[in-house]
Amino acid sequence: MLPISALSGAPIVGRATVASIRLRLPLPEQLPPAVRDHIEAHAGSQNRQYLYVPSPVIADQDASAPLCAFVSIDYASDAETELVEVSRGKMLKSFLKQNFSRDADGDQILAALFHMVEHLPCYLLRYSDVVAAAQALETAFANGDAPSLMMPVLPAVENVELGWGDSEPDQPLVRRAQATVVDLEGEAFGVSADQRNIVHLDKGALRVLGLFDVRTREREVVDILSAAFPTVDAAQIENDVSGAVRRFRRAGLLVAT
Structure with missing residues (x-):
């Protein structure tokens, strides 16, 4: 996965890092001879799990390209290669669990993820044959068409004190004005007014949040x-x-x- 640049008010693009390719060991037996020859000729550092190999063709450092889709990959030894559309909500839920950026504020990351998933198609690639998987991706995105997606300018953060500890059961609470519940193809998310905080809502959580549409105490909800x-x-x-x-x-x- 390439790093994504999603600065407020700027185009959203993927950026090249010139990092070596990390291959999980052991290598698949069905690798084409040319690929195996390249790996053997350019093998770099390795441990018990991974082998690092320079790419034969790689973009220059910080070269960029617009995003056209998100693809989650699922390997199984007996899987037929297929690229299928998946729910944007499930993709966002996956991102919220997996994101590990160290270079951006958490609120910026959440706002960017939410905006991108709303506007880009999402796919799942199932495969067992890495060559067939690469061909499937090349076929699906061969025309290179990608929307010119801009990161919106985030609104000013409301100067409020968030409640980080346990609330008192007798303390009245209410859903904050402009905080919304968004449905992304069957998955619900609670979104703060400035889109800087996003919470995945299962059926139980959605039911609880709904009871705070009017001024209510936690004990009353229970x-x-x-x-x-x-x-x-x-x-x-x-x-x-x-x-x-x-x-x-x-x-x-x-x-x-």
Whole structure:
């Protein structure tokens, strides 16, 4: 994966790093002879898991190109090669778990991910044959068409104090004005007003957040859900609600009143 540059108000592009290719060991038996010859001739550092090899053709440092899609890869030894569209919501959920950038603020990263996934197609590549996988990608994106995607200028951050600790069960809370719930092809996300905080919402979390559309206490939410789901352990409901409220407050979705 190439680093992505997504500065506020600037084009969103992928940038080349001239980094060596990292290959997982052992190497696949079905590698073409030319590929295996190159690896053997240019093998670099390695450990028990990975071998680093310079690419035979690589872009210059910091060369850039617009993004045309996101592709998640899934290897299985018996898989047929196929490139299929996947839900934007599932792709965003995957990004939120995997992102490991050290060069940008967390709020900038979240806003960029959300904007990109909203506007670019998302795919899953299943494969067992690496050559067939490369050919599938080349065929799918051969025309090189890519939208000119700009990162919007982020609004000014509201000067508010977020609740980082546990809330008091008797403290009234309400969903912050302009904090929204966005559905991305079947996956729900709570998004702060400035798009700098994003929380994935499963059905339970979505239900809890909805109860704070009006001024409500955490204890009242527990009572409502306990009455609605009498077969569920009350202590479990209380624990789930407390955890959800903490996440919502940290993301700026809820505010004390």
